[in-house]
Every structure is written in structure tokens, then in C-alpha cells.
Amino acid sequence: MKRRVFLQAAFGAPILAGLSSIRGAAAANTVEDWRTYVVVTTLKIAKPSGISRAWIPLPFTEKSDWHIPMGNTWVGNGREIVITEPKYGAQMLYVEWAKNETRPSVEVTSCFATRGRAVDISKADSNLPGLSQREMEHYTASTDLIPTDGIVRETARDITHNARTDIEKAYAIYEWVVENAFRDPKVRGCGWGDIKTMLETRYFGGKCGDLNTLFVGLARSVGVAARDVYGIRIAPSALGYQSLGLSNIDASKAQHCRAEFFAQGVGWVPVDPADVRKVVLEEPPGHLTLDDPKVVAIRKRLFGAWEMNWLAYNTAHDVVLPNSKIKIPYFMYPNGVTGQKILDQLEPDSFRYKITARQMLT
Numbered sequence: 001m002k003r004r005v006f007l008q009a010a011f012g013a014p015i016l017a018g019l020s021s022i023r024g025a026a027a028a029n030t031v032e033d034w035r036t037y038v039v040v041t042t043l044k045i046a047k048p049s050g051i052s053r054a055w056i057p058l059p060f061t062e063k064s065d066w067h068i069p070m071g072n073t074w075v076g077n078g079r080e081i082v083i084t085e086p087k088y089g090a091q092m093l094y095v096e097w098a099k100n101e102t103r104p105s106v107e108v109t110s111c112f113a114t115r116g117r118a119v120d121i122s123k124a125d126s127n128l129p130g131l132s133q134r135e136m137e138h139y140t141a142s143t144d145l146i147p148t149d150g151i152v153r154e155t156a157r158d159i160t161h162n163a164r165t166d167i168e169k170a171y172a173i174y175e176w177v178v179e180n181a182f183r184d185p186k187v188r189g190c191g192w193g194d195i196k197t198m199l200e201t202r203y204f205g206g207k208c209g210d211l212n213t214l215f216v217g218l219a220r221s222v223g224v225a226a227r228d229v230y231g232i233r234i235a236p237s238a239l240g241y242q243s244l245g246l247s248n249i250d251a252s253k254a255q256h257c258r259a260e261f262f263a264q265g266v267g268w269v270p271v272d273p274a275d276v277r278k279v280v281l282e283e284p285p286g287h288l289t290l291d292d293p294k295v296v297a298i299r300k301r302l303f304g305a306w307e308m309n310w311l312a313y314n315t316a317h318d319v320v321l322p323n324s325k326i327k328i329p330y331f332m333y334p335n336g337v338t339g340q341k342i343l344d345q346l347e348p349d350s351f352r353y354k355i356t357a358r359q360m361l362t
Contacts, residue, residue: 032116032308036070036360037234038109039251039311043334044352045097045104050339052097052104055321057230057331058082059112060312061091066117067312076106083322090314090331094322104338110311111360117270118305121167124265131225131262139225139262143317145192145329146217151199153221166224170261170269173218174303177273178290180204181211183281189346190255192329193217193228209330211274212259225262227315230332232256234357235309241298243282244275245309251355252348255332258306272302311357 039059045052059069061084074080078097085092097104131139142148159176163169184191184205191206193213198204204214212228219226233254237245246254256275260268276299280288288295319331326342328335333345334353343351 034068034113034115035308036111036113037311037357038111038360039232039234039355039357041108041110041334042354042356043095043106043108043336045336045338045343046350046352048097048099048101048104048338049341050099052078052099052101052336052338053323054078054095054104054106054334054336055331056093056095056106056108056334057313058091058093058108059110060229060231060314061089066115066306066308068113070111070113072108072110074106074108076104077101078104078106080106085314085316085319085331088314088316088319090316090319092322092331096323112311114308114311116305116308119266119269121263121266121269121304124263126265128265128267130264136225139227140220140223142220143329145194145196146213146220146317147196148217148221150196152195152217155199156218156221159218160222166261166263167266167269169222169224170219170226170263170271171303173215174271174273176218177204177211177215178276178299181206181214181273181277183207183211183274183277185281190257190332208257208272208274208278209332211277212257212272215259215271215273216261219261227260228257228317228330229260229312229315230255230257230330231310231312232332232355232357233309234311235359237307237309239298239301239307241279241283241294243278244298244307246357249356249358251357252353254355254357256310257330257332258310258312269304270302270306271304272306276302 041056058072078095080095083092083094093108095106160169160172163172181204187207190209193209195214195217216226216228232251233246233256258272260270263269279298316331320327335345336343
């Protein structure tokens with residue numbers, strides 16, 4: 001397939017025409033009341049050998065109009081300490097067990113409040129502060145798996161060639177990801193987000209860690225500040241989408257990353273093209289088309305809004321776990337080692353961690 005032909009789907013309709021259909025749509029959603037949740041992570045090292053260590057992500061520390069951290073407590077038989085990753089501010093509980101501990105275990109309880117998030121992209125406030133030069137550099141920088149030059153920049157420039165503003169560029173990229181990518185159920189976990197390989201091979205199958213990272217990388221490469229936000233689903237969807245929420249309190253395999261971009265005069269704008277493709281694949285009866293009413297509705301909604309049945313952890317990339325030489329693309333799952341063996345973060349049953357989420361009713 002010729003590259004120009006492959007990209008043309010993104011240019012079929014003017015960007016402004018597409019944007020006009022969703023301007024204000026997110027903000028038109030009713031602002032929800034705050035809801036308080038408790039997430040409990042129970043972790044055990046099944047077959048310890050020598051010194052064992054674990055790293056457990058804690059809720060987003062930043063207070064916002066959609067998220068309020070309310071503290072963490074823990075109990076275990078190791079040495080526990082809260083550590084803040086220096087570059088992105090990701091907070092984690094680090095636990096270390098002595099080599100003679102035969103049953104290493106820890107239980108972490110996190111409490112937080114959240115509510116639905118919606119941004120009206122049609123209303124810009126010139127008095128709203130923008131990002132500093134340092135922040136712009138931070139949120140347009142490349143990472144190990146998110147280069148912002150070469151094929152990434154070339155692709156993004158083709159996608160956004162009719163766009164002028166940050167919102168227009170972001171919308172063009174969002175639409176392109178929705179049109180061209182797809183959810184691949186064979187990918188383990190959330191995918192690692194190797195976007196250069198995705199673009200070079202033209203295989204756009206993946207999960208949220210691939211598809212939303214593709215949005216972030218393409219946006220950054222054309223100067224739009226963007227970031228992945230890593231987290232976990234904590235409740236059923238109130239929008240009626242079975243595929244976008246929990247069916248019970250077990251959130252052990254419910255990790256999900258989302259994305260944001262920054263628009264001058266508007267602030268951080270939430271998006272989630274990966275969940276559009278999740279609805280296409282998984283929403284009953286399955287394998288929906290892009291013109292199915294359920295897909296059309298969620299596609300409009302997820303440019304500018306997030307349903308907050310979800311807990312944000314952090315925005316960190318290329319994380320080196322403290323007191324180890326382990327480097328991971330992002331920090332969204334509990335991680336552990338025992339002796340010299342790295343435990344598989346994507347296997348909670350063999351690693352023996354369980355995450356539960358409950359809403360606290362007032």
C-alpha cells in the first residue's frame with residue numbers, strides 16, 4: 001500500500017467540519033458529583049529466594065477538578081517506604097523483604113475521590129496560563145519508545161497538514177488513530193507503545209498502551225504537548241458500555257492508560273481513541289462498525305471527556321525502579337523481584353497480586 005493512499009483517510013473531510021460536530025459536546029455532559037473509592041492491592045511473593053522487592057503504583061498525587069487523592073495506608077512484613085520518581089512525580093510504595101522472610105506480603109489501601117471530566121474545547125480563556133517553556137519541552141520530548149522525529153514526525157505532518165491550531169492538530173490525529181488502528185486481543189497487557197515499529201510495519205493493532213501512545217507521540221512530534229496517563233478501571237460504566245468498566249470488584253487486570261493534550265486557553269484536554277476501538281471490538285454483540293450508533297457516540301465523547309470510573313496513577317515513562325536496574329516503559333502494574341528473578345507484572349495469579357475497587361457510599 002502506498003503511504004499517501006494509506007494516509008488519505010485522515011484527510012477525507014475538512015478538520016474544522018469534523019470539529020464542529022463535537023464542539024461543546026463534552027462540556028454538555030452533566031458534571032457529576034464526587035464519588036469516593038477505595039482500591040486495595042494485596043501482593044504476595046509466592047516462592048521467595050533471597051531478598052525480595054516490590055513496587056506498587058499509588059494514585060495520582062495532583063489534585064484537580066476531577067481527582068482528589070485522599071491518602072494511602074499499608075500493612076505488611078517488609079520494610080515499606082513511599083518513593084516519588086523524580087522526573088514525572090510518579091509515586092509508589094517500595095517494599096523490601098529480608099532474604100529469610102518465607103512469606104513476603106503487603107496490603108496497600110488507597111482512598112481517592114473522582115468525578116466525570118469534560119472540557120469545552122469551544123471556549124478558550126486568554127487569561128488561562130499556558131505551559132512554561134520547561135513544561136512544553138517536557139511534554140513534547142521523545143522517550144525510549146516514543147520518538148518524535150523520523151517516520152513519526154513525517155506521519156504526523158501528513159495527518160495534520162490542514163490543521164492550524166493545537167486542537168485541530170490533536171483532533172486530526174485522534175481521528176486518524178480511530179480510523180486506522182484497531183484493538184488486538186492477542187497483545188499482552190496494555191501493550192508497550194513501540195510506535196516507531198507500528199508506523200514502520202504499518203501494523204496498527206494493539207491495546208491502550210499502543211493506541212493512546214501513538215496519539216501522544218504523533219502529537220508531540222508536531223509541537224502539541226501531550227501525555228499518557230496510566231491508571232486502572234475501578235467501576236462499571238454508567239454510560240451503558242459493558243466493555244468500558246468492571247463487571248465486579250476485581251480490578252487485577254483492569255489497567256488502562258488514557259491520553260491528554262494541552263490547548264492554549266483551554267488547558268489539558270482528555271482523549272481516549274483506544275477506548276473507541278475497544279468498543280468496536282468488544283461491545284456486545286462484538287465487532288461493531290465505526291458507523292454503529294454506540295461507536296459514533298463514544299467517538300464524539302472521548303475527544304474532550306473521560307468517564308471517571310477510573311483511577312489515574314501517573315504520567316511516567318522510562319521508569320527505573322528504585323534499588324534495581326529494572327527499567328520499564330511505564331508504571332501501571334505492580335512489579336516485583338525475588339533474588340535475581342524478575343516477576344512477570346502481567347501475571348497477577350502467578351505473581352499473586354490482587355487489586356479490588358469499591359465505592360464508598362455516604
